[in-house]
Amino acid sequence: MTGVVETRDRPRVGAMRVAQAALLSAWAGLFWFLFFSGQSWLYVGARTAWVVPTGGVVLSFAALGRWLSVRTTRREPVTSARSWALGLIALPVVVVMAFPPSSLGSYAADRRSAALGFSASGDASEGEITLVDLGAALWSEETAAALAGRAGNEVSFIGFVTRRDGMPADEFLLTRFIVSCCVADALSVQVRVVNAPAGRFEQDQWVEVDGAFYPLGDEMVVDAARVRAVERPERPYLNV
Amino acid sequence: MQTTTEARPIAPGRWRAGLVVLAALAAVGLALRLVGEAGGPQLRTFVLVFSSLLIEAFPFILLGALVSGAIEVYVPAAAFARLGRLPRGVQMPVAGLGGFAFPVCECGSVPVARRLAMKGMAPAAAVTFMLAAPILNPVVLVSTAVAYRGRDVLWPMVLGRAGLGLVAALVVGWIVSRQARDELLRARPEDDHEHEEHRSAEGGRRRRWPAFFEHVTTDFILLGKYLIIGAAVAAALQTFVPQAVIGAVAEAPILNILAMMALAGILSLCSESDAFVAASFVQFGMGAQLAFLVFGPMVDAKLGFLYVGTFSRGFLRTVVVSVAAVTLAGALWLEVFFG
Numbered sequence: 378m379t380g381v382v383e384t385r386d387r388p389r390v391g392a393m394r395v396a397q398a399a400l401l402s403a404w405a406g407l408f409w410f411l412f413f414s415g416q417s418w419l420y421v422g423a424r425t426a427w428v429v430p431t432g433g434v435v436l437s438f439a440a441l442g443r444w445l446s447v448r449t450t451r452r453e454p455v456t457s458a459r460s461w462a463l464g465l466i467a468l469p470v471v472v473v474m475a476f477p478p479s480s481l482g483s484y485a486a487d488r489r490s491a492a493l494g495f496s497a498s499g500d501a502s503e504g505e506i507t508l509v510d511l512g513a514a515l516w517s518e519e520t521a522a523a524l525a526g527r528a529g530n531e532v533s534f535i536g537f538v539t540r541r542d543g544m545p546a547d548e549f550l551l552t553r554f555i556v557s558c559c560v561a562d563a564l565s566v567q568v569r570v571v572n573a574p575a576g577r578f579e580q581d582q583w584v585e586v587d588g589a590f591y592p593l594g595d596e597m598v599v600d601a602a603r604v605r606a607v608e609r610p611e612r613p614y615l616n617v
Numbered sequence: 618m619q620t621t622t623e624a625r626p627i628a629p630g631r632w633r634a635g636l637v638v639l640a641a642l643a644a645v646g647l648a649l650r651l652v653g654e655a656g657g658p659q660l661r662t663f664v665l666v667f668s669s670l671l672i673e674a675f676p677f678i679l680l681g682a683l684v685s686g687a688i689e690v691y692v693p694a695a696a697f698a699r700l701g702r703l704p705r706g707v708q709m710p711v712a713g714l715g716g717f718a719f720p721v722c723e724c725g726s727v728p729v730a731r732r733l734a735m736k737g738m739a740p741a742a743a744v745t746f747m748l749a750a751p752i753l754n755p756v757v758l759v760s761t762a763v764a765y766r767g768r769d770v771l772w773p774m775v776l777g778r779a780g781l782g783l784v785a786a787l788v789v790g791w792i793v794s795r796q797a798r799d800e801l802l803r804a805r806p807e808d809d810h811e812h813e814e815h816r817s818a819e820g821g822r823r824r825r826w827p828a829f830f831e832h833v834t835t836d837f838i839l840l841g842k843y844l845i846i847g848a849a850v851a852a853a854l855q856t857f858v859p860q861a862v863i864g865a866v867a868e869a870p871i872l873n874i875l876a877m878m879a880l881a882g883i884l885s886l887c888s889e890s891d892a893f894v895a896a897s898f899v900q901f902g903m904g905a906q907l908a909f910l911v912f913g914p915m916v917d918a919k920l921g922f923l924y925v926g927t928f929s930r931g932f933l934r935t936v937v938v939s940v941a942a943v944t945l946a947g948a949l950w951l952e953v954f955f956g
Contacts, residue, residue: 379817381892387796392632392635396635397834397838400838405848405860408672408676411672417672419665420633420665420668420669420672420673421669421672421673422890424760424889424890425821425887425889425945427918428672428673428676428677431676432672432675432679433681435676435679435683436675436676436679438683439679439682439830439833439834441682442826442829442830442833443737443830443834444828445826445827446830446831447828455632455634455635456634457634457802459634460634460637460638460840461638461745463638463754464638464639464641464642465842465845465846466838466841466842466845467642467681468642468645468667468845468882469671469848470643470846471645471646472645472646472649472664472667472668473668473672475645475647475649475650475651476649476650476661476664476668477650477654477664479654479661479664480660480665481661481662481665482658482662483658483659484658484659484661484662485856486713486857487859488662488855488858488859488861489860490860490861490894490897490898491897492657492897493897493898493899493900514897525636540712544893554941555893557764557890557894558673558789558886558887558890559669559670559672559673559887559890560665560666560668560669560888561666561669561670561673561851561852561855561884561885561887562884562886562890562893562894562895564897572875575733581658582631586821592942600858617763617893
């Protein structure tokens with residue numbers, strides 16, 4: 378390959394290098410912001426939570442190195458193509474910082490796979506019953522049998538409301554996502570809630586449901602004794 | 618290469634491009650802030666998937682760039698020259714098994730493979746390493762075992778994934794082994810740039826660390842660009858294509874395997890988490906789930922763009938066709954035994 382490298386006699390601050398250092402700093406800043414604000418839980422699961430501070434450290438290291446090497450004897454013109462390339466890499470930082478914090482909702486639940494085949498939290502015949510346990514009754518005969526033996530037990534779950542066309546007014550699906558690494562691998566867990574206050578809760582609204590569960594056909598349903606609106610949890614996704 | 622020294626005034630117009638880009642970024646940020654949740658669930662889902670893919674992948678891209686930069690600047694070229702003189706039949710399996718020692722996802726292995734080839738390792742061996750590492754690394758195999766714990770197919774899945782992944786990587790390495798380095802790698806103007814800086818460092822006139830950070834920044838920017846485009850495509854597909862569409866072929870032989878490979882290509886998951894998603898497709902047989910786990914870490918939307926930015930034209934097609942053929946054959950074979 379043949380190229381032309383124009384040089385100067387004395388090193389000077391290169392504009393492109395300053396832009397690159399600023400870009401790396403912006404990415405490092407984003408990772409530290411996500412880490413310290415707790416907003417990383419909107420994007421990654423517990424298994425990969427370490428990626429966020431690690432990203433902060435390695436990006437800070439790379440940014441520092443670039444800031445310390447901004448002086449060069451080479452001419453590195455600020456071209457349109459290079460500027461747009463840096464702009465493209467800065468775009469995700471702008472997107473994350475500008476878009477209001479949110480989590481996956483009912484739209485995604487309708488398009489993503491359910492957490493079928495997921496190992497439930499343990500032996501469903503004893504101990505605390507989780508949303509994942511009730512969801513597992515749909516595909517695991519063993520779990521369904523164990524839960525049937527505990528029908529009528531009280532449970533309390535937090536999730537968001539998913540309503541489908543044709544559902545009775547006093548029913549909804551209480552939904553939560555399981556994230557193992559990042560939101561891209563999110564799988565939904567849903568349990569039908571019956572006897573909820575009709576028309577009180579909107580699609581995607583976060584609620585806490587207290588009530589007893591019962592088997593109904595292949596699934597487990599929760600007979601709501603109380604449904605109240607709650608804030609989205611700091612960690613909106615369940616983890617494995 | 619020519620080196621010229623001349624005085625040239627800085628034209629004010631050179632700053633215009635940078636200012637336009639900054640203005641564009643500010644406009645995008647403002648628009649997103651104003652639209653926000655009112656943009657509907659599609660926008661929200663797209664933004665979340667796009668951002669999360671990048672938040673997870675960017676540290677690995679940078680770690681890959683750091684390793685790549687360290688190889689270039691601190692590892693003597695003679696070490697790789699000796700390695701490069703070994704027969705390819707030895708280099709390739711060793712490179713493939715090298716994945717056991719390099720526990721990063723696929724995004725990190727791309728810049729490292731490119732650098733290994735630049736330093737004198739047989740390009741075919743570097744490609745074998747790049748494709749095998751995301752599957753053979755211990756973290757991925759353990760997470761596969763965790764995802765399938767308590768099921769009869771646990772060991773067939775873990776060992777089948779490792780074995781089939783290694784075979785697919787070796788096959789692609791063998792196919793590209795006829796190509797010289799310059800034919801296989803995409804030419805980058807930055808290489809001249811980097812080599813100039815590196816030569817200065819080796820000549821002792823400058824310290825090495827500026828050359829190291831030059832490599833790191835160059836790799837990060839080049840691969841970051843393609844990763845962002847790939848993540849945008851993957852996020853759009855995840856947002857608008859319902860995963861249930863492939864459920865219709867769950868019982869259809871061969872088609873079910875092809876469908877799961879296509880899904881892996883669309884989702885662009887990290888190889889350390891994809892087993893949990895594969896395990897949730899209980900309506901698909903063991904062979905189709907295995908195909909998802911072997912094909913995805915080697916071929917997906919975000920990797921496609923990384924390959925295009927790293928390798929010459931034709932490489933992507935070679936990887937897609939070869940990995941698909943090996944995965945299909947292997948998955949069918951294993952399904953007969955364990956299905």
